[in-house]
Amino acid sequence: MEYVLVITAQNALFILSGAVSLWALKTYWQYRRMLASVAYTPGPKTFFPGTTPLARLLPDMPPVNRTSDWSWKLKYNAFKPYGMDVLASFTFWPSARLGFHIGDANIVKEIMTHHSSFPKPVIAYEPLNYFGRNVLSTEGDEWRRHRKVVQTSFNERNNKLVWRTTQELVLELMENVWDAEEAIEGVVKVQDGAELTRTLALMVISATGYGMRFPWKDNGVPPPGHSMTFKKCIHYILKGFIHRLALPDWILDCYQLGRDTKTAYKEFGIYIRDMIDTRLTSPGEHDDLFSNLLRAREAEKESGVTLSDEELAGNIFILLMAGHETTANTLALTLNYLAMYPEVQEKWHQQVIEYTKPGHLPDYADIPKLTYGMAIIQEVLRLVPVAPTIPKQSAFKTHFTTRTTEGGIKNIPVPEGSNLLINVVGLHYNPKYWEDPMEFRPERFLKEHTYNKNAWLAFSAGPRSCIGRRFAEVEMLACLALIIQRYKIEPTMLPNETMEACRARFMSVERVTFVVQAKSVGLTLRRRY
Helix, strand or coil, X not given: CCCCCCCCHHHHHHHHHHHHHHHHHHHHHHHHHHHHHCCCCCCCEECECCXXXXXXXXXXXXXXXXXXXXXXXXXXXXXXXXXXXXXXEEECCCCCEEEEEECCHHHHHHHHHXXXXXXXXXXXXXXXXXXXXXCCCCCHHHHHHHHHHXXXXXXXXXXXXHHHHHHHHHHHHHHHHHHHHCCCCCEEEECCHHHHHHHHHHHHHHHHHHCCCCCCCCCCCCCCCCCCCHHHHHHHHHHCHHHHHHCCHHHHCCCHHHHHHHHHHHHHHHHHHHHHHHHHHCCCCCCCHHHHHHHHHHHCCCCCCCCCHHHHHHHHHHHHHHHHHHHHHHHHHHHHHHHHCHHHHHHHHHHHHHCCCCCCCXXXXXXXXXXXXXXXXXXXXXXXXXXXXXXXXXXXXXXXXXECCCCCEEEEEECCCCEEEEEHHHHHCCCCCCCCCCCCCHHHHCCCCCCCHHHCCECECHHHCCCCHHHHHXXXXXXXXXXXXXXXXEECCCCCCCHHHHHHHHHCECCCCCCCCECCCCEEEEECC
């Protein structure tokens, strides 16, 4: 006898309803257990975890999807409703998960100082291993091996190269592009400040990172053996980065940016192999990061603490990503703030001309004297940190102690394996550490003022702080000092736009995925002499 199973639409709906009900009951039970395990610490609840690459492509829609864009929009207001600077967060798909949002500087110090107890969740960084494992995506002994080799690449000779190269490229822009535009009335109209700084940062990292120079206006013809120029290749890697991480190849093939991104990643791999082969056969004396990295790798071979070709490629890729994004966006935002705050701009100009001989360029040796310029950069990075959140994990069962807004003490149990999200934006706007946190005030970072060092995480902190911090600071100072020496920066206002509306437009950013990106706005530059 044969039995035929017939599932009607009604039966299917009944089965589905049962499955959903069982999942909901199980998830709610998990949630209640987790809530009790953290002493009923309050915090946001979200259906999907917002830390995956796919979630970052989706819009921020609390309580359905909560991404880094949520942290940026709310700033310290993410903590205010709960009355404390540590929040327990819960996500429910595919099962209940516990995490913590942290905006307490003392707890941040504890996490950053004891990084073996609070490692980064390496699984979240797995997509960054496209070309090879690297200093950003690894932990423990593997990370120490990467760090030992990579850190050697950043030295004083390279910093001087960064200063000199940045000045050369900015001068080339001024003399070959802007001089022609300002022939009448000494005025330059920059249509898109963010695009300008993206191009400059790309040219600087290409020259000082890989020894590859290209002009502001190139012919766009790729070299033999390539289908893309190096410049275009990097452009699409950066533009399509989140698409490459989140989507499979067959989806990328369905639209132009996806196809260009796939090609760019393939081309970048070829460029890296070509660069490795060229430098190994003709080493020469170069101070760029790539040459330094190769020398450091060779020097460590005897000790066994070295990098494979794949790991070398992975680190080259990650240094490009980190070096370009931080600098390009911070430079663009700094120009915007200088345009909107002429009194700050004038003070910076006075310091530049005070320490620069007439007719000369600002000198690398004068960096320690350019304190106000550095304070401006630090304040911009406080207001607009490029990385709005820093993910960590608790390797052991522990607890955090924080103070409530009412002055009470709250002890929060932290289970082993808990996800920790340091809310950098919330920390940077926390009124406990910053007076008038919404105000642009570079003086906070001058010597005569004191600030809580643990409440400023623009370059992270502790053993895993940004290796390329000095590289980025030197590049930004060189660019800003030269521009401010020769030009007065003003906002290009839209027709019938009020100053208040203009300020809001200049201070805004694009939707946040992994990093905060400056919006495209116009700048007017007036020649000072």
